[in-house]
Each structure stands twice: as C-alpha cells, then as structure tokens.
Amino acid sequence: MLEGSIPSRPVYGELEIRPGRLHLMVADAEGAEAILDLAASAPSDFFARAHIIYIPKTTGDKFVARLEQLAPAQLYVGPSYEAALPRLRRVLAAAHMGLQVYLAGTEGLIGRAMLEATQVGIPHSAIQTEHRGSTARRVQCVHCKGITEDVTHDPFQCAHCGLHLFVRDHYSRRIAAFQGVRVDAEDPGNIPESVERFR
Numbered sequence: 001m002l003e004g005s006i007p008s009r010p011v012y013g014e015l016e017i018r019p020g021r022l023h024l025m026v027a028d029a030e031g032a033e034a035i036l037d038l039a040a041s042a043p044s045d046f047f048a049r050a051h052i053i054y055i056p057k058t059t060g061d062k063f064v065a066r067l068e069q070l071a072p073a074q075l076y077v078g079p080s081y082e083a084a085l086p087r088l089r090r091v092l093a094a095a096h097m098g099l100q101v102y103l104a105g106t107e108g109l110i111g112r113a114m115l116e117a118t119q120v121g122i123p124h125s126a127i128q129t130e131h132r133g134s135t136a137r138r139v140q141c142v143h144c145k146g147i148t149e150d151v152t153h154d155p156f157q158c159a160h161c162g163l164h165l166f167v168r169d170h171y172s173r174r175i176a177a178f179q180g181v182r183v184d185a186e187d188p189g190n191i192p193e194s195v196e197r198f199r
Contacts, residue, residue, distance in 0.1 A: 008171045010107065012131040017042055021049065021098030024091055025072075026113045028055040028081070030133035031105025032063035038102070039070050047072045051091055053084050055109065057133075081109060088113065092120045104130040108138040108149060111176030124173065135198040139167055140177040147177055153194040155183040164191045167198075 015038045023046065025035050032054055039047065050072040056064060064077055078084040101117050103110045110129050118124050136150040146160025154167040158180065165180030172179065184190050 006169050008173075009169050010111070010129070010171055012110070012129045015102050015104060015128050015130045017046065018100045018128070020100035021096060023047075023050040023100045023102065024053075024095070025050060025102040025104070026053045026084075026088060026109065027103070028105035028109040028133070029057040031103075031109065031130070032056075032061075032067055034104035034130040034132050035070075035102070036063070036066055049073060052076070053078070053088055053091075055079070055081055055084055055105075081112060085116070088116055092117060092122075095120070101127045102130075103127060105132055106134050106136065107131060108136070108176075111138060111171075111173075115173070115176040118173070137167060137198050138177045139165065139180040140172070140175055141165055141180050143182060147175070148180075151178075151180075152196055152198045154197045155192060155194055156180070 015034050017038065027035055035052065047070045051074040052067055052072045053076045054067055055078050067075055076084060076087050101122060103113050110131065114124055114127055114129070117127055136152045138147060138149050139151045140147045141158040141161060141163065143163055144158065144161035146158060148159040151167060155164045156167065158165055164183045166183040168179045168181060170179045183192065
C-alpha cells in the first residue's frame with residue numbers, strides 16, 4: 001500500500017464485495033491478483049454479474065486463465081489501456097444505478113479509469129481502488145502540458161518538450177497524472193543525477 005504524502009496524493013485500499021446490479025472491474029498486470037483475492041470471499045453468483053476488463057503485462061499472462069475460471073458475465077483481455085478504452089466507455093455509458101466499480105493495478109491505470117468513471121457522474125469516493133504492481137508514474141509536464149507514461153526516474157526528461165522535470169507528489173484527478181516541473185528553472189543546466197524512485 002502506498003502512503004500519501006500530501007492531500008492530493010491518492011490513497012488506495014483493498015477491494016471488497018459490495019452489493020450491486022453490475023460489478024465493473026478494471027485491472028492491469030498484478031491488479032488481477034486483487035480480483036482473484038476478492039473472489040475468495042465472493043458469493044457464488046457474484047461473478048455472473050461481473051464485467052472484467054483486464055490488460056495483462058505480457059502475452060501468455062498467468063492471470064488470464066484464472067480470471068476465465070471465475071466465469072464472469074464478460075471478460076475482455078486487451079493489449080493496452082487505449083485498446084480497452086472504447087469498451088470501458090460503453091460499459092460506463094450504459095450503466096444504471098447499482099453499478100459497482102473496482103479498479104486494481106498500477107497508478108496509471110487506476111487514475112485513467114477513475115477519470116472515465118467520474119466523467120459519467122460516479123463520485124470518486126464510490127470507486128474502490130487497490131494498488132498492485134509497479135509504482136511508475138503518469139506525469140504531466142506543467143510547461144508543455146504533455147503527458148509521459150511509466151516514469152520511473154526523478155528527475156526525468158519530458159518526452160514532449162525535452163525539459164528535465166522534477167516529479168512532484170501533487171496529483172491531479174482532472175488529468176489523472178502527477179505534476180512535473182522544470183528542475184533547473186532557476187539555474188539552467190544544473191540538473192541533478194536522475195535516480196530510480198518509482199519501480
């Protein structure tokens with residue numbers, strides 16, 4: 001579990017069974033383990049009302065067969081978040097009162113999927129989240145507004161404008177990203193050694 005350092009920093013819990021008409025579960029990589037852990041305490045008919053969207057880390061992922069064994073109403077296994085996005089949007093657009101949303105896996109996936117859910121009117125406080133796997137960050141450059149995915153080092157070079165950025169703990173729910181600010185703004189060229197902070 002990740003610790004919050006400032007108020008905007010996301011805090012994650014553990015997924016738990018909640019009553020609902022439909023259970024939408026979105027996970028990537030090790031996030032599948034959170035769904036499988038949830039299954040251990042689920043009623044026998046729980047997954048008959050579940051729609052699972054899963055983005056594995058690699059082809060031949062070890063979790064796909066185990067998710068299939070849960071016999072969910074629908075299971076989508078996609079190559080990337082971008083490929084899964086149209087399906088996620090369709091499910092959210094067609095949802096009725098009683099939808100329960102469960103997000104598990106990396107911070108990037110949780111943030112982006114939560115943004116989609118809140119845009120259709122689901123309050124962020126009603127969405128369950130559980131962090132599993134990598135702590136690599138999705139970071140927006142405050143200078144060019146470009147977003148770089150899977151940032152592991154701090155400072156890092158913006159993939160869009162090339163500035164060297166310090167990764168702040170400030171998180172924006174509106175764009176589902178942490179903020180990166182120019183590390184040498186006051187002393188151009190004075191760039192500290194990049195250190196792996198997020199794995």
